[in-house]
Amino acid sequence: MNQSNFTHLDKAGSAHMVDVGKKSTTYRQAVAVGTVQTTPAVVEQIELQALRKGDVLAVARVAGIMAAKRTSDLIPLCHPLALTKVAVEFELLTEKGQVFVQATCAVEGSTGVEMEALTAVSVAALTIHDMCKSVDPSLTINGIQLQEKTGGKTGHWRREHTTHG
Template sequence: MSLPGSDQVTDSDLTHLNKSGAAAMVDVSAKQATHRLARAGALLQTTPHVIRLIEQALLKKGDVLATARIAGIMAAKKTSELIPLCHSLMLSKVSVDFQLLPELGQIQIETCCVLSGQTGVEMEALTAASVAALTIYDMCKAADKAMTISNIRLLEKTGGKSGHYCYPPKGDL
């Protein structure tokens, strides 16, 4: 096993491979159900003009943030259909929030997924952030084709054997 923060990955770190090296779904049936939470983020870079259009609901496709919020929630619920080997989970909560930074032309997206279960919800939170960002892009592309989506990342996770993680990890600053 590699040390946390190390760049070296060993076979024992790759939980979705069986002993033969083939892709396999992890068996979580023997694990205790615990309260688990994951927060993820993404950054959409556009122009101050597009942020004003969103704030004033002037885009032809409708309420951008409400649509992106619903898309993110739906995506979290469908993660196991999108990401091979993910378990389907009974999510207790999914939230998708936005912070508009008009002067920078940015939208910060933060998602949170919660459940009581045998496996984590990191992929659901990351999928929600990604799809919310893609939805904003889709709804605003007529106004700015040069938008970028970046910094999709896990912000925090709690629960399970590996415990609490918070971005950035200590020593990465």
Template sequence: MTHFTHLNEKGEAQMVDVTEKAHTFRVATASGCIKMQPETLKMIIEGKHKKGDVLTTARIAGIQAAKKTSDLIPMCHPLMLTSVKVEITLDELQNQINIQATCKLSGQTGVEMEALTAVSVACLTIYDMCKAVDKSMVIAAIQLEEKSGGRSGEWRRE
């Protein structure tokens, strides 16, 4: 079993030293969804929510969250992201909104946490904006879909 890189030899938390790592192009994509009542999804689709444009607000929140990941996750390095894309699709058959985020940079550490954070906060924003009409919403399946770059190379969910 490999050791945890965020722990030193005494078992204390530490930020991984990436000083000597090479700069490489890195990309990560994550996804997740928020399930809701059909009436809630219909209200969002028709733009009838009293709080405004739910989907645009969620997209912006996801982008902002990716940029703030190191402020939220204690051992994450602050990164100079070169691209954050948050895609939102509506699934009326499953009564859910699907979120996918892709983050890119050229740097010394990966962007998986930024993509996962973007998806999480986009889903949380939808929940926050719609909780007054649907407290039964469920945020689900937040996961890394693929990543590339760095020493560990490429990985893709099967």
């Protein structure tokens, strides 16, 4: 591919942040998901708030929200955004030993919030891992993906299949 086709490289081939100043300002929202795979016993302990480190989901929710707000500090060339919404939600699937994580981020702006939603899910899942690793060191984080986005030039997009459940 010709270097001039890359959006994050200037004419000299150096990385740069894309100028979104001339893009139209629209309401943009993104939803990302992921799954923490552990054991039914650990999910039950999370639900009962019986783990020694405390309320796993409350801490993971705050961690996800904080991470979304700091995405531009973590991902090179990401624009800092004035987020208007960050919601992190969980569904406990005890029989499967899973914690389903979903993050929704929104902004009124000229660039999307996909990276913020993905970062929120990732850090929330990592926080669950951190708080549960002493009782299940084999815990895994799976299927982090963008589920849906709205706004901007491309409009509405939704994944047809999800890793949920």
